[in-house]
Amino acid sequence: MITPTELKEKSADLVKENSEFHWRESARLAYYAIYHEMCIVAQQYNIDLENGEGGRHKRALDNFAAYSEVASDFVYFAERMKQYRIMSDYDIYTDFTKDNANAQQNLLILCEDELAKM
Numbered sequence: 001m002i003t004p005t006e007l008k009e010k011s012a013d014l015v016k017e018n019s020e021f022h023w024r025e026s027a028r029l030a031y032y033a034i035y036h037e038m039c040i041v042a043q044q045y046n047i048d049l050e051n052g053e054g055g056r057h058k059r060a061l062d063n064f065a066a067y068s069e070v071a072s073d074f075v076y077f078a079e080r081m082k083q084y085r086i087m088s089d090y091d092i093y094t095d096f097t098k099d100n101a102n103a104q105q106n107l108l109i110l111c112e113d114e115l116a117k118m
Contacts, residue, residue, distance in 0.1 A: 004040070007033035008108065015101045023101035024088035030104045031085035034078055034111045038064055041115055047071075057082065074114035081107045 007029045014026035035057065042049050042060070047067050049060035061082075065075035084104045088096050 004033045004036040007036070011108070012105065015098070015105055018098075020096050023098055024096045026101045027084045027088040027096070027104040030108045031078075031081045034081060034108055035060070037112070037115060038074065038078065041118055042067075045118070068118070070114055070117045074111055074118075077107050077110045077114065081111065 011026045011029035011033060014022040014029065017023070017026075038060070039049065041047075042064055045067065047064055049063050052059040052062055054062070061075050061078060065072040081104060084100060084107070087094065087100070
């Protein structure tokens with residue numbers, strides 16, 4: 001089994017590399033790390049992440065945001081992370097820079113700060 005912490009650590013390692021492939025992978029892992037951390041917190045607070053419209057991640061983020069103002073603040077940053085993840089996975093003909101990967105790391109920290117307030 002792999003943990004969100006392991007995903008974060010690998011993401012932090014990859015952002016230090018000097019290739020677009022590694023920066024894209026770093027952004028992807030950072031998003032999934034924070035998504036799974038959110039799922040752990042949701043379970044602790046009995047937040048149902050399954051109900052609603054849209055795909056699994058959209059439903060989870062929407063339901064989490066509805067829980068509290070702090071959770072909503074978390075989702076604001078998590079949705080920005082999701083956009084970097086989408087760019088890293090799907091926009092392969094567009095440059096993904098080290099700055100993009102570092103921005104994703106900064107958003108991860110902001111998300112963790114919000115989760116810590118819950």
